Amino acid sequence: xxxxxxxxxxLDGKYGEGVAYAMKIQVAIGESFDAERMVPITRxxxxxxNQEADLWFAEKLLAAGAxxxxxxxxxxxxxxxxxxxxxxxxxxxxxxxxxxxxxxxALGAVLxxxxxxxxxxxxxxxxxxxxxxxxxxxxYVNSVWGARSNREGANSALCAAITGFVPEYGxxxxxxxxxxxxxxxxxxxxxDFKYHLLGYMGKKIGEGIPVFxxxxxxxxxEALTNLGAQLxxxxxxxxxxxxxxxxxxxxxxxxxxxxxxxxxxxxTDEDLTQILDQISLKGHRKIDFAMFGCPHFxxxxxxxxxDKIQGKTLKVEMWILASSLVKQLADRMxxxxxxxxxxxxxxxxxxxxxxxxxxxxxxxxxxxSPKLAYYPKRRGLxxxxxxxxxxxxxxxxxxxQ
Amino acid sequence: MGQRYxxxxxxEGRVRGQALVSKDAIMFYLxxxxxxxxxxxxxxxxxxxxxxxxxxxxxxxxxxxxxxxxLYQLNMRGNLPAAMVVQYPETVLVSSAxxxxxxxxxxxxxxxxxxxxxxxxxxxxxxxxxxEILE
Numbered sequence: 001x002x003x004x005x006x007x008x009x010x011l012d013g014k015y016g017e018g019v020a021y022a023m024k025i026q027v028a029i030g031e032s033f034d035a036e037r038m039v040p041i042t043r044x045x046x047x048x049x050n051q052e053a054d055l056w057f058a059e060k061l062l063a064a065g066a067x068x069x070x071x072x073x074x075x076x077x078x079x080x081x082x083x084x085x086x087x088x089x090x091x092x093x094x095x096x097x098x099x100x101x102x103x104x105x106a107l108g109a110v111l112x113x114x115x116x117x118x119x120x121x122x123x124x125x126x127x128x129x130x131x132x133x134x135x136x137x138x139x140y141v142n143s144v145w146g147a148r149s150n151r152e153g154a155n156s157a158l159c160a161a162i163t164g165f166v167p168e169y170g171x172x173x174x175x176x177x178x179x180x181x182x183x184x185x186x187x188x189x190x191x192d193f194k195y196h197l198l199g200y201m202g203k204k205i206g207e208g209i210p211v212f213x214x215x216x217x218x219x220x221x222e223a224l225t226n227l228g229a230q231l232x233x234x235x236x237x238x239x240x241x242x243x244x245x246x247x248x249x250x251x252x253x254x255x256x257x258x259x260x261x262x263x264x265x266x267x268t269d270e271d272l273t274q275i276l277d278q279i280s281l282k283g284h285r286k287i288d289f290a291m292f293g294c295p296h297f298x299x300x301x302x303x304x305x306x307d308k309i310q311g312k313t314l315k316v317e318m319w320i321l322a323s324s325l326v327k328q329l330a331d332r333m334x335x336x337x338x339x340x341x342x343x344x345x346x347x348x349x350x351x352x353x354x355x356x357x358x359x360x361x362x363x364x365x366x367x368x369s370p371k372l373a374y375y376p377k378r379r380g381l382x383x384x385x386x387x388x389x390x391x392x393x394x395x396x397x398x399x400x401q
Numbered sequence: 402m403g404q405r406y407x408x409x410x411x412x413e414g415r416v417r418g419q420a421l422v423s424k425d426a427i428m429f430y431l432x433x434x435x436x437x438x439x440x441x442x443x444x445x446x447x448x449x450x451x452x453x454x455x456x457x458x459x460x461x462x463x464x465x466x467x468x469x470x471x472l473y474q475l476n477m478r479g480n481l482p483a484a485m486v487v488q489y490p491e492t493v494l495v496s497s498a499x500x501x502x503x504x505x506x507x508x509x510x511x512x513x514x515x516x517x518x519x520x521x522x523x524x525x526x527x528x529x530x531x532x533e534i535l536e
Contacts, residue, residue, distance in 0.1 A: 378431065
């Protein structure tokens with residue numbers, strides 16, 4: 001890989017040890033993908049996770065004197081003040097979050113603690129070169145906004161934020177953004193939930209860039225968020241196209257750059273039903289809690305739940321996770337009060353895969369997000385997965401059909 | 402001497418170990434850090450341990466966070482794979498391997514995939530760009 005004088009100086013330590021370490025990792029990544037050069041970025045999003053590896057890496061960079069050249073927005077850990085006040089976290093968990101907060105603050109990150117920056121706080125322009133990690137974010141910025149990011153890891157995105165550069169390979173190059181697989185959707189896509197299930201078809205879709213046909217002409221940000229999040233739970237996808245909808249796929253031919261698709265996959269209603277059976281606990285049972293907001297719910301989704309449960313009383317706990325921006329709007333618009341009166345909690349800055357949910361260990365929850373059900377398995381949380389209406393109904397009754 | 406195949410370095414290093422072949426994509430988070438055993442239901446490697454094996458698999462999968470943390474937790478307990486042989490590398494997997502210093506290669510001849518079996522002894526040298534199935 002050929003570096004500019006500035007990039008070489010970074011690698012040689014003239015900008016400090018932290019920058020040199022970040023650059024060394026990026027050069028290794030670039031060389032493994034046969035990149036010819038490094039190019040500047042103008043935005044970044046780091047999937048901060050408040051896991052031990054995340055803190056270890058952030059503190060290692062910080063100790064070496066690193067500071068972000070491109071201040072990145074960051075993913076949620078958990079809301080330290082809320083969960084401490086509720087007495088829901090032990091000292092060890094609180095200390096982990098405090099240290100993560102301190103490290104990212106000192107590195108110069110923008111402390112958004114939100115996994116959906118692409119709908120509000122960090123929206124790239126068409127063809128803008130960026131470094132986005134977070135499974136739902138990378139496909140969104142590439143596919144929906146037409147920006148250019150590889151499927152960065154939390155660590156490689158942080159390196160990019162520190163150096164201000166990324167190696168040029170993969171989805172940064174025109175020829176690698178063309179579709180590979182024709183995914184003909186025959187299933188009826190009549191809810192945001194169906195996009196969760198469609199995204200979860202990664203095993204059937206296989207490796208490559210999917211090009212979807214057969215989807216409705218109007219698809220909202222919630223559905224697109226779900227699609228990207230689940231594609232990267234069931235597989236590894238940096239981008240997709242939707243013919244006649246996403247900017248780089250005005251036509252079928254344009255999506256594939258005139259080439260023949262490598263293969264065709266048909267997705268039917270039966271496929272979606274089958275995948276749901278595979279990943280969800282069986283129904284017809286009592287549930288202990290409901291959890292939504294993986295990825296973080298939009299104001300529209302929060303309002304939707306509030307409308308459904310207004311004036312009623314939930315049988316079980318309901319947790320709704322959202323950005324601090326959505327939380328503030330909900331407070332101001334007096335949606336939060338409606339939720340709380342019914343027994344639901346709207347919490348900002350928090351992820352389901354965090355040590356703040358200890359009281360739910362061994363219990364059965366309900367959610368509409370396969371990703372939410374998948375990762376917290378390791379923390380002993382199990383879920384029935386159903387569409388949002390059924391899940392809300394289950395929380396009102398304390399059992400699911 | 403066994404059969405030697407050329408390959409392409411992703412993450413540096415040279416190791417010898419026993420092969421473990423997965424048909425499914427790998428996610429290091431759903432492994433028990435104490436044993437390296439895959440706990441993901443319906444996974445090709447469910448119930449098997451990746452600890453100190455030369456792990457041969459098509460690709461990584463999972464959120465951008467969990468590969469690094471999964472590997473980190475395995476590392477803390479000495480249960481990292483000895484090396485990784487991947488067909489479809491992507492940035493998340495590659496950066497995690499580089500940071501955790503696990504040797505990793507790709508672009509191995511299909512003949513290797515036809516011949517390699519679980520338990521085969523393998524020598525892998527990412528720096529020299531070869532992988533060998535030892536007799």
